[in-house]
Amino acid sequence: METSAPPDGIYRRDAHPKHHGIVQAWFIVGDSVPESLRHGIFAAPGRHRAWIRFSNGAPHVQPDAKADQRGMAIKLVDVPGPKLLDEQPLAQDFVLASAPRFFIRNVPDYVEFTRCAAGKPMIRALAFFFGWKNPFRWRWYELTALFSTLRKTADLLATRYFSQTPYRLGPHVAKYSAIPTSPDRPLGATASPDYLRENLAARLRAGEATFDFAVQRQTRPASMPIDDATVVWDEAAAPFQKVATIRIPVQEFQSPGQMAYAEFVSFNPWHALADHEPLGVVNRTRRAVYLAVSSLRHRLNNTPSVDPPAMTI
Numbered sequence: 001m002e003t004s005a006p007p008d009g010i011y012r013r014d015a016h017p018k019h020h021g022i023v024q025a026w027f028i029v030g031d032s033v034p035e036s037l038r039h040g041i042f043a044a045p046g047r048h049r050a051w052i053r054f055s056n057g058a059p060h061v062q063p064d065a066k067a068d069q070r071g072m073a074i075k076l077v078d079v080p081g082p083k084l085l086d087e088q089p090l091a092q093d094f095v096l097a098s099a100p101r102f103f104i105r106n107v108p109d110y111v112e113f114t115r116c117a118a119g120k121p122m123i124r125a126l127a128f129f130f131g132w133k134n135p136f137r138w139r140w141y142e143l144t145a146l147f148s149t150l151r152k153t154a155d156l157l158a159t160r161y162f163s164q165t166p167y168r169l170g171p172h173v174a175k176y177s178a179i180p181t182s183p184d185r186p187l188g189a190t191a192s193p194d195y196l197r198e199n200l201a202a203r204l205r206a207g208e209a210t211f212d213f214a215v216q217r218q219t220r221p222a223s224m225p226i227d228d229a230t231v232v233w234d235e236a237a238a239p240f241q242k243v244a245t246i247r248i249p250v251q252e253f254q255s256p257g258q259m260a261y262a263e264f265v266s267f268n269p270w271h272a273l274a275d276h277e278p279l280g281v282v283n284r285t286r287r288a289v290y291l292a293v294s295s296l297r298h299r300l301n302n303t304p305s306v307d308p309p310a311m312t313i
Contacts, residue, residue, distance in 0.1 A: 011300040016055040020197040022262035039170025040275030063193035067150040070098040072161040073267040093271040096161035099149030102229035157209040168277040173218040178211040214240035266294040
């Protein structure tokens with residue numbers, strides 16, 4: 001981040017640097033949550049105000065037509081109670097992506113991948129996968145996992161998102177998913193490098209969007225590991241169960257203040273109640289790395305603190 005030279009003067013985050021906007025939403029916990037899943041914010045019915053940031057996953061800003069992961073980061077802003085990180089005392093964050101799995105198994109490998117990818121990601125990152133003369137040491141599994149996560153899309157509101165990593169759900173271990181439930185709507189052309197933002201704006205002028213927020217309980221620990229986020233948990237053996245509804249009302253989100261908030265807001269899965277503690281090695285690493293990246297980014301951009309704009313929903 002420090003050695004990059006942003007043409008517009010903004011130092012962006014190392015992952016999901018291109019956002020499409022941040023929108024206001026309701027996160028609604030109904031009264032039909034299964035008894036075994038009533039933990040944390042799902043313990044009782046309630047409505048929570050939320051900001052949702054949509055983004056591209058590539059570590060550099062690129063046209064939306066490129067195959068990529070898309071991000072859906074959710075911040076509930078009115079959740080009382082002690083949090084695992086106290087820097088945002090009322091926040092409960094959920095960090096999701098448009099693929100059900102991550103592509104790297106452990107922290108040492110991710111450090112190596114990041115070093116290889118710095119500067120020219122699509123060229124130097126290949127050294128992580130094929131950096132040895134001995135082909136038996138090539139990382140075919142990780143390469144296959146990476147390419148399986150990259151897709152093209154035209155509509156962020158018709159895309160399914162996954163937590164990829166597991167979390168505590170009271171006494172259980174679970175993963176999350178946001179499953180779109182809105183009817184399809186006609187979309188504009190996809191020639192613009194920023195068409196995902198343009199389509200998102202058009203969709204939310206025409207009508208609201210909804211998602212089911214669901215959890216998948218770990219039922220087979222041997223085949224549903226906590227520490228290996230490259231493994232997809234079998235939905236036939238452990239189906240996702242709805243615990244909340246996300247409702248994104250009709251709105252305009254491209255005001256200068258709201259677009260700036262989308263750039264500088266920080267998400268961290270450790271902004272969470274203890275009943276939603278992040279689990280596994282990837283999440284333990286995120287606790288430190290996300291804080292460090294956020295601190296550095298705000299220092300470089302001279303934005304030491306970022307307060308959300310007032311919500312109008």
